[in-house]
Amino acid sequence: MTIALYIGLAILLILIWIVIDFQLGRKMHLKKVTRLEFPKRRSDFHLYSDGNKLYEDLFAEMKDAKHHIHSLFYLVNGDHVSEEFFTILKSKADEGVEVRLLVDYLGSHKLKRKQVNELRSHGIEVEYCRKPSFPFIFFSINQRNHRKITVVDGKIGYVGGFNIGKEYLGQDPEFGVWRDYHLKLKGEGVQDLQTQFFENWDDCTSKPRSESSAYYPPLEAGKSLHQFVPTNGEALKETFLKLLQKAQRSVIICTPYFIPDERLYNELMAALRRGVKVTILLPDKADHALVRxxxxxxxxxxxxxxxxxxxxxxxxxxxxxxxxxxxxCDIGTANFDKRSLFLNNEINCLIYDPEFVKATIPEIQKDIHNSEKLTLEYISERSILDKGREQLAKLVSPLL
Structure with a gap:
């Protein structure tokens, strides 16, 4: 009995420590956080929703790089797809192209030290973002850099949901077909992706870098008016709220994780009350416990x-x-969940071009065609176990 009491007390103390660590860590973060604010720009965009086509284009542009390749990914899996990515980086570095690679410390945990050392042996600079740190270790573990940015020669940019790994090509039998949206751009906006990459680079390493003008070559205005919005565990909610408040006819939300906070939920309900058609598209499968x-x-x-x-x-x-x-439309790295809202480093692109949106909607309609419509009957028939997991998910939703 005494042992059980001690164990229970220890668990209680750990839980108290976790709550205090998380709350104080976030409070301290909000006091110090800064973020870049970018103006509206004009660029030409191409949307990729298939990983095979994205990688084919991305790898081709990387192979054609003349001065530098800057890549930031939340997740690089270290598998055979990653090796193809690494082979290109090493080849370009051997040619004298500057190559910098940033990865999230926990998101890319499958990346082996041997692989990193091999990259560095070719002159590639590899750094990790968001290493766990004291004094708020639990909060820092949960604060991830979720951005995915690649800039080639300061002229071509990529940003969106795809990381580097076999699952993004549909080669993981656990997930099967993988649907994601990723932007390629040429034009004025590339400079903002470059600036965001360098801000993350400087935050993760003290290594000096040159101030070459080649990082920021002259860029011509493209067709689509847009604005990049980076967030660091703050401000994303306000961005989403403004978008929902603007809606007069329709809102489509595509996200792998749907866990809004109270204000966003209330704004969705307000939109419905004023006659706005709200469509939510998400996966049936779950890749993390309790998010579904x-x-x-x-x-x-x-x-x-x-x-x-x-x-x-x-x-x-x-x-x-x-x-x-x-x-x-808004396309980027942020999910419609509390982790993206209040913890992660994200970057989204607001695109104010009806023609681009008109070309994007058929892709979403294709995804809806391969989806099942949720009904109240289905929800009412969920098992007691399912409903119990819902309540558990409610308790830990800030971390989902």
Whole structure:
């Protein structure tokens, strides 16, 4: 009995420490956090929703690099797809091209030290973002750099949901088909991706870098008006709120994880009450414990208010997209969940080009075609175990 009491007391103390660590860590973070603010620019965009086509284009542009390749990924898996990526980086470094690679410390935990050392032996600078740190170790473990940015010669940029790994090509049998959205751009906006990369680089390493003008070559304005919005565990909620408040006719939210905070949930309900059509598209499969269950807490009231919820069933759905009134859209790295809202480093692109949006909507409709519409009947028939997981998910939702 005494041993059980001690164990229970130890668990209680650990839980108290975790809560205090997390709350104080976030409070300290908000006091110190800064972020870049970019103006509206004009660039030409191409949307990729298939990993094979994205990698084919990305790798081809990297092979053609003349001065530098700057890549930041949350996750590089260290598998055979990653090796192809590394082979190109090493080859370009051997040619004298400057190559810098940033990866998230925990997101890229499968990356082997041997692989990193091999990259460095070719002159490639490799650094890790967001290493766990004291005094708020639990908070820092949860604060991830979730951005995915690549800049080639300061002229071509990539940003979106794809990381580097076999699952993004649909080669992981656990997930099957992988749907994601990623942007390639040429034009004025590339300089902002470059600046964001360098801010992360300087934050992760004290190594000096040159101030070559080749990092920022002259760029011509493209067709689409847009604005990059980087966030660091703050400000994303305000961005999403403004988008929802603007909606007059329709809102489409594509996300792998649907865990809004109270204000975002209330804004969705307000949009429904004023007659806005709200469509939510997310995966049927889950790649993390409890995230699927957490979403079900919001569905009954949203469905009753008229929202349509679809669950992608032929693979895994990882897209991060919001479309407002079929006139503007948001595509980037941020999910519609509390982790992206309050913890992660993210970057989204607001695109104010109805023609681009018009070309994007058929891709979303294709995904809806491969989805099942959620009903109140289905929710009411969920098992007691399912509903128990929902309540557990509610308790830990800030970390999901």
């Amino acid at each position: 269950d957490a979403a079900f807490l919001y569905f009954p009231s949203l469905l009753e208010a008229g929202a349509e919820v679809y669950r992608f069933y032929i693979g895994f759905y990882h897209a991060k997209v919001m479309v407002i009134d079929e006139e503007m």
